[in-house]
Amino acid sequence: MSGATAPAVAFFALAALAPVVVRDAFLLDGLVLILLWGSVAAAWNVAGGYAGQVSLGHSVFFGLGAYSAALLGTRWGLSPWIGLAVGAVLAIAVGFVIGFLSNRLRGPYFVLATIAFSQVLLIVASRWRAFTSGSEGIAVPFRPGFWTLGIADKRVWVYLILALAVGVYLVQLYLERSRRGYQLAAVREDEDAALSLGVPARRLKVAAIAVSAALTAACGALWAQYVGFVDPFYVFSVDLSVRFALGAVLGGIGTALGPFVGAALVTTLETYLRARFGGIGAGLVGIYLIIYGVALIAIVRFAPQGLVPWLGARWRRPAAGTAR
Amino acid sequence: MAGRAVAPARGGHRAVSLLSVAGVTKRFGGITANREIAFDVAAGELVGVIGPNGSGKSTLFEVISGFYHPDEGEVRLDGHRLTGLSPDRVCRLGVARTFQKLRPFAGLTVVDNIMVGALTRTRDVRHARERARALLERVGLGDKAEAHAGTLSTGQRKRLELARALATEPRVLLLDEVTGGVDQRTIPGLVQLVRELHAGGLTLIVIEHNMRVITAVAQRIVALYLGEKIADGPPDAVTRDRRVVEAYLGQAYAAPAPAP
Amino acid sequence: MQVIPQLLVSTILLGGIYALIAVGLTLIFGVMRVVNFAHGEFLMLGMYLAFWAFALLHLDPYATLVLALPVVFAAGWASYRLVMRPVIHASHNVQVFTTVGLSIALQNLALVLWTADSHFVRTSYYAVVVRLGPAVLNLAQAAAFAVAVLATAALFAFMRWSYTGKVMRATAQDRQAASLMGIDTGRVFALTWAVGVTCVGVAGILLAPIYPVYPTVGLQFVLIAYVTVVLGGLGEMAGAVVASLIVAAVEVIGSYTVGTAWKEALYLVLFIAILLLRPAGLFGQRGAETVGA
Numbered sequence: 001m002s003g004a005t006a007p008a009v010a011f012f013a014l015a016a017l018a019p020v021v022v023r024d025a026f027l028l029d030g031l032v033l034i035l036l037w038g039s040v041a042a043a044w045n046v047a048g049g050y051a052g053q054v055s056l057g058h059s060v061f062f063g064l065g066a067y068s069a070a071l072l073g074t075r076w077g078l079s080p081w082i083g084l085a086v087g088a089v090l091a092i093a094v095g096f097v098i099g100f101l102s103n104r105l106r107g108p109y110f111v112l113a114t115i116a117f118s119q120v121l122l123i124v125a126s127r128w129r130a131f132t133s134g135s136e137g138i139a140v141p142f143r144p145g146f147w148t149l150g151i152a153d154k155r156v157w158v159y160l161i162l163a164l165a166v167g168v169y170l171v172q173l174y175l176e177r178s179r180r181g182y183q184l185a186a187v188r189e190d191e192d193a194a195l196s197l198g199v200p201a202r203r204l205k206v207a208a209i210a211v212s213a214a215l216t217a218a219c220g221a222l223w224a225q226y227v228g229f230v231d232p233f234y235v236f237s238v239d240l241s242v243r244f245a246l247g248a249v250l251g252g253i254g255t256a257l258g259p260f261v262g263a264a265l266v267t268t269l270e271t272y273l274r275a276r277f278g279g280i281g282a283g284l285v286g287i288y289l290i291i292y293g294v295a296l297i298a299i300v301r302f303a304p305q306g307l308v309p310w311l312g313a314r315w316r317r318p319a320a321g322t323a324r
Numbered sequence: 325m326a327g328r329a330v331a332p333a334r335g336g337h338r339a340v341s342l343l344s345v346a347g348v349t350k351r352f353g354g355i356t357a358n359r360e361i362a363f364d365v366a367a368g369e370l371v372g373v374i375g376p377n378g379s380g381k382s383t384l385f386e387v388i389s390g391f392y393h394p395d396e397g398e399v400r401l402d403g404h405r406l407t408g409l410s411p412d413r414v415c416r417l418g419v420a421r422t423f424q425k426l427r428p429f430a431g432l433t434v435v436d437n438i439m440v441g442a443l444t445r446t447r448d449v450r451h452a453r454e455r456a457r458a459l460l461e462r463v464g465l466g467d468k469a470e471a472h473a474g475t476l477s478t479g480q481r482k483r484l485e486l487a488r489a490l491a492t493e494p495r496v497l498l499l500d501e502v503t504g505g506v507d508q509r510t511i512p513g514l515v516q517l518v519r520e521l522h523a524g525g526l527t528l529i530v531i532e533h534n535m536r537v538i539t540a541v542a543q544r545i546v547a548l549y550l551g552e553k554i555a556d557g558p559p560d561a562v563t564r565d566r567r568v569v570e571a572y573l574g575q576a577y578a579a580p581a582p583a584p
Numbered sequence: 585m586q587v588i589p590q591l592l593v594s595t596i597l598l599g600g601i602y603a604l605i606a607v608g609l610t611l612i613f614g615v616m617r618v619v620n621f622a623h624g625e626f627l628m629l630g631m632y633l634a635f636w637a638f639a640l641l642h643l644d645p646y647a648t649l650v651l652a653l654p655v656v657f658a659a660g661w662a663s664y665r666l667v668m669r670p671v672i673h674a675s676h677n678v679q680v681f682t683t684v685g686l687s688i689a690l691q692n693l694a695l696v697l698w699t700a701d702s703h704f705v706r707t708s709y710y711a712v713v714v715r716l717g718p719a720v721l722n723l724a725q726a727a728a729f730a731v732a733v734l735a736t737a738a739l740f741a742f743m744r745w746s747y748t749g750k751v752m753r754a755t756a757q758d759r760q761a762a763s764l765m766g767i768d769t770g771r772v773f774a775l776t777w778a779v780g781v782t783c784v785g786v787a788g789i790l791l792a793p794i795y796p797v798y799p800t801v802g803l804q805f806v807l808i809a810y811v812t813v814v815l816g817g818l819g820e821m822a823g824a825v826v827a828s829l830i831v832a833a834v835e836v837i838g839s840y841t842v843g844t845a846w847k848e849a850l851y852l853v854l855f856i857a858i859l860l861l862r863p864a865g866l867f868g869q870r871g872a873e874t875v876g877a
Contacts, residue, residue, distance in 0.1 A: 054677050056684065101859060107676050108619035108818070109863055112810050116855045119807065123849040179443045179452070186440040189429035196389060196423070198415035198444030198492050238803070242684055249681055286692040293689025300678040300685070301670050 007308075008169060008257045015162050019155035026275075028154035034260075034267045035161040036223055041247030041259035042168040043215035048245060049254035050175045051208035052188035053102050056241045057114030060121050061091040061213040063235035065220025067125060070138040070230045073148075080140075080149045084221035088214040095213030099206030115238055122236035137231040140224055149225040157226060164222060165260065168215055172256035175208075184208060188254075216244070246292060250299055252306030261308050266292065342367040342527050343388070343419070343496050347397035350383055357383040358394065359551040365496065370518075370528045372542035372559070374535070376571065379548040381531045382424060385498050388529075389421045390414035401496065416444060420494035422485045424501045424531070430474035434465060437473050437484055441491030452491075459487040463517060479510040486517065497521070499530045503537050515541060539563060547571075586718055591836050593719040599832035600729040601787060603736050605805060606812040606824040608783030611739075614819030615756040615776040616672070621683040623809060624802025625690035626781045630656065630788020631797040632694060638705045638792070645705060649731070649789045653782070660781030664774045672773055687802075694799035702796040710793055728790040735786055736825065739779070743821065752776055756819060804848075808835075811855040817868025827866060 018031055040062065047053045068090060069083030094117065101113050126135045144150040151157055175181040186194035187201045194201050224230050234240065247266055252258020273288045303310040341364035350358040358380045365371050373381050386392040388399050390411035398407040406414050420441075429437050438456035439449070446452050460466050463483040468476065473484060482502060489497060502518060503511050515537055522528055522541070532538040538545065539559040547555040547562055549571040555562045562568055609623050633656070637648040663686070671682050712723040743749035755762040755772045763769050795801065812831045816823030831851055838847035858865065 052677075054680060056680075105859060105863055108613070108680070109814070109859065111680055112619070112814060113856070113859045115807075115810070116852050116859070120849060120852045120856065123846070123852065127845050127849070177449065179447055179449055182436065182440050182443055182449070182452075185432060185436070186429055189431055190427050192391070192411075193423065193427040193429065194440065195391075195411040196415060196421055197441045197488060198412050199440065200410075200412050202410075239688075242688065245681070245684075286695040289692035290689050290696065293685045293687070293692065296685030296688065297667060297682050300674070300681045304674070304678055 005173075008260075011257065011260060012162065012166055012169070015158070015165075019158045025154055028158060030267070030271050032154060032157045032161050032226065033271065034264045035158070035165045036219060036226070037243070037247060037267050038260035038263035039161065039165045039168045040216055040219040040223075040244050041251070041263040042165070042172055042256070043212050043219060044244040045172060045212075045248040045253060045259045046175065046215065047209045047212035049248055049258075050172065050181070050184050050188070051205050051212075052184075053205060053209055054111060054245070055098070055114035055209075056111050056238060056245060057098075057116070057118040058212070058216055058244045059236050059238070059240040060094060060114075060118040061216035062220035062223070062240060062244075063118070063121055063125065063232070064090045064094065065217030065222075066224035066230045066235045067132065067138070067220075067232075068217070069221035069224045070140050071132065073140060074138055079147050080221060080225045081147065083224075084218050087217040087221050091213040091217035092210045095210040096206060098213075099209040102205050102209060103202045115241070118236050118238065118241060122232055125232035125236060132232065135232060137229060140228045140230065142228065149222075161222065161226075164218065169256055169260070171211065171215065172259075176256060180204065246296060248306075250295060250307060252308035252310075255306065255308050258306045258308040262306065265307075340367055341365065342369075342402055343529070344400045345384075345388065345397070346400070348384070348387055348394045348399065349396040350380075350387055350392055350394045356551050358387065360397070361548070361551075361553050362397075363546050363553065363556055365527060365529060367495075367527055368522075368525055369544060370522045370530065370542050372538040372545040373529060373531045373548065374533070374538060374545055374562075374568075375548035378550070380551040381548055382500065384548070385421060385500055385529075385531065388414075389419060389498060415492055415494070418493075418495035419498065420489040420492045420496075421498035422482075422489050422500050422502065424504065426478070426481045426485055428473035428476065428481050428484055430472065432473055433470050434473055434476070434484055435460060435469040438487050438491050441488040444492045455491060456487075459491055462490075463487045464513070479506045479514070482506060482514060483517070490521070494526075496527045496529065499528060499532075501531055501533060503532065503534050511537065535563070587840070589717055589719040591840060593716060593721055595829065595833045595836045597721065597725050597729045598836060599829040600732045600736075601791065602808060602812055602832055603825045603828035604732040604787040604790075605784050605809045606816065606828050607736055607739060607821055608780035608787075609809050610813040610816065610819055610821055610824040611743075611752075611783075612776055612780040613813065614821070615752055616668075616773050617676075618668070618672075618679050618683065619810075619818075620777075620780065621680065621806075622687035622690060623780075623784055624804075624806030625687050625694075626660070626802075627784045627788040627791070627805055628694060628797075628799065628802040629659075629690065630785035631792045631795070631801060632698065632703075632788075633785070634789040634792035635703050635705050635797045638707070639703075644707060645789050645792050646727070646731070649786060652789070653786070656785040657778050657782045660778035660785070661774055663781065664777040668777060669770070669774070672770075691799050691802070698799065700799060702798045704796055705792040707793050722794070724793040728794060731790055732787065735783065739783065740821065748775065807848075808851065811851050811858075813865075814855065814863070815858055815865050817865030820865065820867040823865060823867030 015031060015035060019028060022028060044058050047055060065084065065087035068087030069080040072078040072083040072086060073080055098114060098117060102110055105113055125132045128134060132138065142150045175184060183194065183199045184204055186197065186199055187204060191201050220235065247263035248259040249262065250265060251260065251262025269291065270288050299306065343365040346362050348358050348361045349356065361384060375381050383392065387394050390406065390409050390413065393408055398405055400406060401417055401419060404417060406417065406419065429440065435453065435456045438459055439452045442452035442455040457469060460469055463486055465480060465483050465487065468480065476484060502514055506514065519541055530538065530542065542559055544557060545559050545562040546553060547568045554567045554571060555565045605627060609620060612618055612620050633652055634645040634648050637643040638645065667682060667686055671678050707724065709723050714721045714723055714726060743753060751767055752772055752775065755767060755769055759769060808831060812827045813824055815830060816827030834851050834854055835847055838850040
């Protein structure tokens with residue numbers, strides 16, 4: 001675990017430096033997305049990696065954040081920051097319910113439950129025309145100003161999302177090194193053994209899911225403001241949920257930097273392919289998704305810890321006496 | 325056996341009872357794993373629990389430690405009701421246990437394993453690490469601090485599990501088959517460790533199959549058979565008790581030679 | 585009152601198809617303890633198989649069904665060897681991500697190869713209706729139902745009376761004991777997977793004349809399948825059949841009362857209710873959900 005902070009510092013420093021050097025709006029946009037998807041993958045990692053509660057329904061939180069910001073902004077003219085806060089609170093509430101289920105359901109039952117939640121909200125959001133404009137989605141108005149998150153300058157967005165990313169990174173780091181982190185690791189490894197040592201496993205799992213939910217919702221709210229449009233079929237989709245998990249699994253589930261690396265790879269590939277093939281055959285763009293699918297299968301089979309630990313192990317010379 | 329300040333209690337009537345098991349009954353469908361089990365453990369006692377497979381020893385431990393809730397009866401620690409509490413609450417109140425099928429946190433290092441236990445008593449990670457290292461030395465695993473728990477031998481895992489449970493600063497420690505599955509050479513070391521813990525004032529309840537070990541360290545033995553308590557007294561008396569001999573030891577059993 | 589026989593008929597027809605899809609999924613879970621998140625994609629592939637056979641070779645889907653059955657089975661076996669076998673002893677999470685990865689890969693393979701356009705298998709009898717008392721059935725649906733029921737019955741008979749079926753059930757009950765008895769659990773898993781995939785692939789072929797064919801068509805069916813298998817009890821085949829009828833009823837009655845827009849919400853709510861109240865399902869063992877994989 002020690003020594004992992006150096007690469008992270010490098011990663012974030014690079015991101016901080018980029019807007020100074022790069023002017024191209026397209027590249028900056030790519031950077032914002034890398035940091036955003038990295039943040040949300042890291043948020044997923046809090047529940048899926050550190051607490052061991054793999055969910056394929058995290059889009060429910062993302063969507064709650066996105067819709068809160070969008071609805072509060074369009075209907076009542078409230079600042080998206082308030083929308084973010086409201087979204088986070090709603091997400092925590094749903095997180096508590098899912099957390100409760102995580103203590104009653106194991107394995108595939110829990111995964112299916114998380115999927116069900118996101119699909120229920122998808123249907124509600126896409127059908128409730130009166131409130132959410134139904135399947136048309138919501139266009140987020142652009143009102144210039146920081147309080148309204150109406151920012152045209154991509155560089156400002158980079159720093160804004162970078163702040164979010166560093167925040168989520170630090171939350172993960174806390175989970176690695178703190179008392180709660182050790183306890184969660186124990187719960188991950190063997191819940192009953194952890195209970196016998198006085199670890200309040202059930203409470204911790206619920207708390208981890210709630211924190212993950214709030215962070216994911218925050219990402220959703222910011223994303224809505226950045227992209228400017230909220231489509232229920234996208235923000236509550238299973239595909240999106242899988243994407244969050246993909247970043248973390250690919251990069252290093254249960255490591256603080258892993259999700260950012262994984263999301264960076266995924267987003268870069270996607271952006272490149274979109275740019276290259278977007279116009280011609282939109283079908284060809286699907287190739288990157290085939291690559292994800294295959295990559296996911298390959299990673300969990302050959303390097304289940306993820307790329308960052310795998311690379312880390314190859315980088316360092318194996319120390320004497322520590323077998324893996 | 326020097327250093328023991330508390331006189332052994334017979335049935336727990338005279339000495340102050342630290343842990344009391346009263347009328348504990350646990351059923352699983354048609355099987356009654358524990359039937360009206362009752363005994364007291366005085367502070368500082370080392371009580372052995374013996375019985376053939378299926379007699380309900382492990383179930384009893386699960387009940388005491390809070391993993392199972394009994395259908396009837398209760399368990400009290402120093403007057404506080406333990407029954408109905410979650411296992412982590414029971415541990416925080418002062419009852420720790422080891423598992424018969426060892427359960428190390430394989431992906432964590434040895435010192436991290438013990439820290440999990442230590443962190444139940446302290447919020448400070450550094451302090452917990454110090455305590456963990458001290459306990460490592462205590463159980464003889466000092467040089468294995470940074471090894472991954474999954475790489476340890478069975479004997480080493482037993483010590484790890486012991487150290488981990490001790491890190492929670494228990495008032496009563498439940499040991500489930502501490503000598504099970506280890507080779508003959510390792511046993512004396514483990515037994516010595518248990519003796520030292522007891523000498524230090526720790527209250528222990530020990531499930532054990534190895535008769536030489538248990539008769540040597542226990543002040544009192546509770547014998548279970550088919551879910552019921554059939555004997556409760558000093559080792560010599562219990563091993564000669566007719567019911568125990570018939571149920572568990574076989575007809576032609578003679579008292580064992582003293583343990584090394 | 586007039587509408588009840590129609591609702592009943594629709595429920596049974598739909599339930600029969602759902603049963604075939606669900607039974608394969610629950611079989612895979614029962615024997616292998618794996619939830620196949622790619623189950624819907626095999627349905628989709630079955631539909632595309634029927635479509636291309638129809639479009640290129642002018643084969644009626646029922647002919648395709650008979651001719652392609654070995655192909656579907658072989659594809660199932662191959663996907664097991666290639667994708668599932670390496671992770672069959674891995675942790676539950678690894679298996680989840682493996683089938684999820686397979687699902688993504690297959691969906692988008694179809695998208696890249698055949699575009700997102702919907703295709704239709706317009707057989708000559710596609711619009712024929714049959715009257716059954718006060719109810720009206722679409723012939724294609726009725727035929728699909730009949731074949732689905734036959735297939736499901738054949739599967740049950742196989743599981744109940746054949747030696748291989750018994751071997752599979754034994755492995756489902758206790759993997760270790762089965763292995764100790766000399767059963768090659770690896771082959772059992774391959775067979776189970778192939779059978780499960782074949783069931784849903786056949787369901788796809790049967791559905792091609794009735795529903796539009798597009799790369800993500802698997803998603804809506806598989807969600808129903810999840811609800812069904814959980815309701816019936818993961819691993820319980822008879823339960824899956826009963827649950828299929830219940831879910832079909834919910835859908836049919838739901839469509840009739842609150843409209844097709846909200847009917848999905850109904851069975852999702854049903855799903856969450858089951859998970860909250862009785863996760864083991866109707867026929868599953870109480871507490872099965874706490875053991876998980």
